[in-house]
Amino acid sequence: MKPKSSLQLAPAAHRPARHDPLYVRILLIGAAVLVVGILVVIPVINVFYQAFGRGISGYFSALFGDRDTRHAILLTLIVAPTAVIMNVLFGLAAAWAIARFRFPGRTALTALIDLPFAVSPVVAGLMLVLIFGLHGYLGPWLRDHDLKIIFALPGLIIATAFVTLPFVARELIPVMEAIGSEEEVAAVSLGARPWQLFWRVTLPNIKWGLLYGVILCNARAMGEFGAVYVVSGRIDGRTFTMPLRVEKLMQEYDSPASFALASVLTLLAIVTLSVKVLVERKTRLDLAEASRLQAPGETT
Amino acid sequence: MSISVRNLSKRFGNFLALDDVSVEVGEGELLALLGPSGSGKTTLLRVIAGLESADSGSVLYDDRDMTRRSARERNVGFCFQHYALFRHMNVFENIAFGLRVRKHKGQVVNDRVNELLRLVRLENLAKRYPAQLSGGQRQRVALARALAIQPRVLLLDEPFGALDAKVRQELRQWLRRLHDEIHMTSVFVTHDQEEAFEVADRVVVMNQGKIEQAGTPADVFERPANPFVMDFLGNVNVFHGRVQNGKAHAGGLEVDYPAYSADVSRPATVYVRPHELEIDEVPLGRTSLEAQVVRTNPTGSAVKVALVAVEFGIELQVELSFQRYAELRLATGDTVYVSPRKATVFVPEGAALDYAI
Numbered sequence: 001m002k003p004k005s006s007l008q009l010a011p012a013a014h015r016p017a018r019h020d021p022l023y024v025r026i027l028l029i030g031a032a033v034l035v036v037g038i039l040v041v042i043p044v045i046n047v048f049y050q051a052f053g054r055g056i057s058g059y060f061s062a063l064f065g066d067r068d069t070r071h072a073i074l075l076t077l078i079v080a081p082t083a084v085i086m087n088v089l090f091g092l093a094a095a096w097a098i099a100r101f102r103f104p105g106r107t108a109l110t111a112l113i114d115l116p117f118a119v120s121p122v123v124a125g126l127m128l129v130l131i132f133g134l135h136g137y138l139g140p141w142l143r144d145h146d147l148k149i150i151f152a153l154p155g156l157i158i159a160t161a162f163v164t165l166p167f168v169a170r171e172l173i174p175v176m177e178a179i180g181s182e183e184e185v186a187a188v189s190l191g192a193r194p195w196q197l198f199w200r201v202t203l204p205n206i207k208w209g210l211l212y213g214v215i216l217c218n219a220r221a222m223g224e225f226g227a228v229y230v231v232s233g234r235i236d237g238r239t240f241t242m243p244l245r246v247e248k249l250m251q252e253y254d255s256p257a258s259f260a261l262a263s264v265l266t267l268l269a270i271v272t273l274s275v276k277v278l279v280e281r282k283t284r285l286d287l288a289e290a291s292r293l294q295a296p297g298e299t300t
Numbered sequence: 301m302s303i304s305v306r307n308l309s310k311r312f313g314n315f316l317a318l319d320d321v322s323v324e325v326g327e328g329e330l331l332a333l334l335g336p337s338g339s340g341k342t343t344l345l346r347v348i349a350g351l352e353s354a355d356s357g358s359v360l361y362d363d364r365d366m367t368r369r370s371a372r373e374r375n376v377g378f379c380f381q382h383y384a385l386f387r388h389m390n391v392f393e394n395i396a397f398g399l400r401v402r403k404h405k406g407q408v409v410n411d412r413v414n415e416l417l418r419l420v421r422l423e424n425l426a427k428r429y430p431a432q433l434s435g436g437q438r439q440r441v442a443l444a445r446a447l448a449i450q451p452r453v454l455l456l457d458e459p460f461g462a463l464d465a466k467v468r469q470e471l472r473q474w475l476r477r478l479h480d481e482i483h484m485t486s487v488f489v490t491h492d493q494e495e496a497f498e499v500a501d502r503v504v505v506m507n508q509g510k511i512e513q514a515g516t517p518a519d520v521f522e523r524p525a526n527p528f529v530m531d532f533l534g535n536v537n538v539f540h541g542r543v544q545n546g547k548a549h550a551g552g553l554e555v556d557y558p559a560y561s562a563d564v565s566r567p568a569t570v571y572v573r574p575h576e577l578e579i580d581e582v583p584l585g586r587t588s589l590e591a592q593v594v595r596t597n598p599t600g601s602a603v604k605v606a607l608v609a610v611e612f613g614i615e616l617q618v619e620l621s622f623q624r625y626a627e628l629r630l631a632t633g634d635t636v637y638v639s640p641r642k643a644t645v646f647v648p649e650g651a652a653l654d655y656a657i
Contacts, residue, residue, distance in 0.1 A: 186384035189351055190398035190449060191372040200401070204388040 047266050050259035062257035068237050069261060072245035078153070079228075079241055080221035083160040087217050088210070091168025098169075099176035110173070116165045124162050125230025128155060151233030156241060159227035164217045171213030172206060175283070179205050208282040215279060219272040223265060301362055301452045301485050302327045303348060308357035310343055310509075317343040318354065319509035325453075328483045330476075332500035334490055336532065340509040341489045342381075342457055348487065349455050350374045361452065377446030377484075379456040383438045385430040391441050392417070392426040398449035416444040419478075436467040443475075447482075456488035460495065472499050493533045497521065505529050527646050530571045537577065537616050543568040548645045551611045554587045555643045568647045574619040575602065576642045579628060588639040591616060593630050598622070605630060607638065 052059050064070055097103075098110055116124065130136045132149040142149060149155045187201045203210075225243040232239035240248060242265055249258035303325040310318040317340045325331045333341040346352035348359055350371035358367040366374050385394050393400075395416055399409045417423045420440040430438055439459065446454060459475065460468040476499050479486055490496050496503050497517040504514045505528075512532075513525040524530040531538075541550025544565040548557040555570055580588070591607035594615065598604075603625040605618045616638060620628070630636070 182380060182382060182384035183386055185351055186378070186380055186386070186445075187397065187401075189349060189371050189376070189378040190401065190445065191375070192397075192401040193372070196401045200397070201386060 044266060047259055047263050050255060051263035053256040053259070058256060059260050059263075062254075062260040063264065066257065068240060069245055069249075069257065071237050072240045072242050072261070073264070075153075075156070075240065076222055076242040079156045079160050080218055082157050083164055083221045084214055084218050086157070086161045087164055087168045088214060090165065091172055091213060092210075094169040095172035095176050098173050100181055113166050113169050116163055121159075121163050121224065121226030121228075122230055125159055125227035128159055128162070128227070128231050132158075150231050151235065151239060153239075155231040156228055156239060159231045160221050160224050163224050163227050164220045167217035167220065168210065168213035171209050171216070175206050175209035176202075208279055212276065212279045212283055215272055215276050219269060222268055302329075303453060303485060303487070304360040305344070305348065306358045306360070308344065308347060308354045308359070310340075310347065310352070310354045316509045318347070318357075321357070321506075321509070321511055323504055323511065323514070325485055325487055326502075328485055330479045330486045330488070330499065330501045332488055332490055332496035332503045333506060334493055334496040334503050334532075335506035335512075336491055338508075339506040341491075341506050344506070345455050345457055345487060345489050348453075349376050349378045351378070374453075375449060375451055377449060377451035377454045379439075379442045379446050379454075379459055381458040381461055383430070383442040383462075385438055385441055385445070387430050390427050390429050391422060391433070394430070394441055395444045395448050397445060402449070412448060416448055419447070420444045434467075435463045436471060439463065439471060443478075452485070454484050454486040456486065458489055458491070460492075461490075468495075475499060505532065507532070524571075524644060527569060527571070530644055530646070535574050535617050537572045537574065539570040539572070539612070541568055541570055542566060543645065543647055548643075551609075552587070552589050553640065553643075555640065555645055557645045557647075560647055566647055568645055570640075571644045571646070572640045572642070574604070574617040576640055577616065577618040578639050578641055579605065579607075579618055579620060579624070579630070580637045580639065581628065583637045584639055588637040589616075591636055591638050593632055593634045593636060595632060596625075596630055598625065607636070609638070610635075 051062075054062070062069070063073070094109070094113060098106060119127075129150055131138055132142060132155065133139050134143065134150070136150075147154075149158065183201050183205065184197055187197045192200065223243055224241075225247070228241055229244060232241070232244060234240065234244065234248070242261060246258050246262045246265070249255075249261065303323075305321060305323040305325075308318050308321045309316075319340075321340070321344060323331075323344070333344060335341045343352060347354045350359075350366070350369060350373075354367070358365055360366065361374070371378075386397065389397070392413055395413045396409050399412060404412075413426075414423075417426055420443060422437060422440055422444070425433065425437065430441070433441065443456075443459075456475075460471050463471065472495060475488075488499070500517065502515065503517055503520050505512045505520060507528050513520055513529045515523075520529065521533055524533060530536055539550035539553060541548055541553070542565045543549075543557050543560045545563060546556065546558045546561045548555045548560075548568050548570055550568075550570045553570060557568070560566070560568075583590070589612075590610040592610065594606040594608055596603060596605050602619040603622060605620060605625075607616045607618060608614070609616055618638065628636070
């Protein structure tokens with residue numbers, strides 16, 4: 001079958017629907033390469049170049065020799081995964097509700113999930129200060145109970161979780177809608193308990209979409225600056241996450257250390273991007289299979 | 301195990317899906333719920349399975365009230381219209397699912413699944429995934445999966461709806477044989493009257509959330525309870541006329557109707573199935589209609605003749621045997637005389653035969 005189908009494709013390849021002149025193609029491709037090169041490739045290379053400005057030993061001492069930088073790395077490794085876990089739980093619940101039930105306010109909920117994308121992170125941070133800050137609505141109550149949210153770890157986590165809220169839910173809603181509830185009803189009819197239903201039927205069906213959402217959410221959570229900046233109060237060795245620390249080092253004219261830390265974030269971004277491409281391919285396949293399985297009128 | 305459904309009602313928003321429905325399914329019986337889409341048949345099946353809850357009424361298995369019990373407790377086998385196989389599990393795991401969630405031991409699961417694979421003749425495909433199966437194979441996996449939990453009742457929602465005609469025919473006969481083998485109380489939903497009549501022991505005809513008629517296939521087909529059932533069970537010619545003194549008249553047709561012997565004439569409708577009409581070259585007494593042949597279709601098990609009744613201006617459908625067709629030598633435009641061998645009369649509003657269940 002294979003050689004035959006490639007033979008059939010051959011004539012089509014000779015006659016594309018649009019035949020642009022050579023110079024148009026060179027111009028367009030050149031422009032695209034130029035823009036990506038100047039805006040993306042050169043800056044990324046420069047980050048690593050600057051990071052290794054003091055050599056490899058200088059690079060590692062900039063990363064791990066400084067107590068505050070070490071703490072910033074640790075803090076990000078606490079804040080980002082916690083925010084991701086919160087958003088996975090929220091995303092699953094929200095996607096389940098939106099994809100499976102019809103209820104008043106469903107459209108409003110769908111729109112509200114996107115709100116954190118529309119609101120500037122700085123404004124998001126300010127909103128949190130207005131609620132949890134010393135002079136905010138809950139401020140006096142929190143102070144009386146000796147709870148600290150703003151200028152402390154909980155504030156960083158809440159701010160990060162708010163900004164990255166849409167990622168998991170938005171990935172899951174279309175996947176769950178495409179898959180439908182038929183298999184879940186079948187599982188119920190076969191005697192599955194709610195938990196068994198989720199672990200054995202729903203989760204395996206949405207795993208790639210979920211992973212994709214987690215990856216995007218994590219990338220954004222690690223890099224979050226604006227909202228965290230506002231709620232952190234920037235206390236050295238206490239509330240500095242990696243992006244905040246990068247900026248602080250820059251302000252202190254310690255650009256090799258700043259770039260060294262920035263290179264770690266960049267590296268994470270590159271890893272995320274590659275995993276994303278792989279997972280994206282997997283999700284597409286799953287969605288294609290979902291639509292294939294649902295197509296009725298199959299013949300033997 | 302027998303099933304009793306008593307006075308079930310179910311509303312979806314403004315739509316009344318079930319309107320005070322009561323059905324009995326006998327032990328070991330194969331019952332068909334037959335009706336057009338939106339008649340409430342699937343809703344009824346899902347309420348029996350415990351996948352949907354009714355607004356009022358009750359469902360009894362033998363004499364135990366199951367109305368408030370979960371699907372798990374009811375232990376029914378349910379086959380879905382589009383199979384609803386688990387796409388990320390292979391055939392073996394699909395069939396094993398109900399046993400696994402009930403925490404059966406590995407060996408028990410293995411034995412039971414292998415036994416079912418043999419029953420549905422899919423031993424060689426145990427490792428395949430649903431996407432790699434044909435429609436008929438998927439349907440059989442769905443059936444095996446439903447049977448794996450050793451259900452007390454088997455419920456099938458449009459089991460052959462998504463298959464092509466040939467596979468559908470095969471699976472129908474196979475289901476009937478399977479039922480004769482395992483003798484499990486079964487209910488299946490269909491909109492195809494031929495399927496219902498061929499497979500089921502008893503047929504329940506539904507329309508707009510109500511039961512129109514229940515009985516054996518022969519019963520329902522020979523003695524339809526009302527115009528809806530008459531109309532739903534295949535092609536029928538309809539004549540509007542009147543009844544008086546035990547006779548129904550529609551133009552040149554006269555049909556006995558002893559149920560109405562009153563002197564006062566009332567409107568009535570006469571239904572005649574295509575195979576119950578006779579064609580002759582000369583008029584036979586008073587009960588014949590003059591008609592012109594419009595077209596003939598001699599493909600299939602009988603010859604289908606379309607005619608226009610001169611008096612009514614309506615088109616008539618007649619089915620003739622090939623032998624009779626050859627005798628008559630019908631051609632388009634011929635004038636012939638049509639008379640009913642058998643007819644069913646319905647008198648609207650308050651008449652004895654009308655809308656009785």
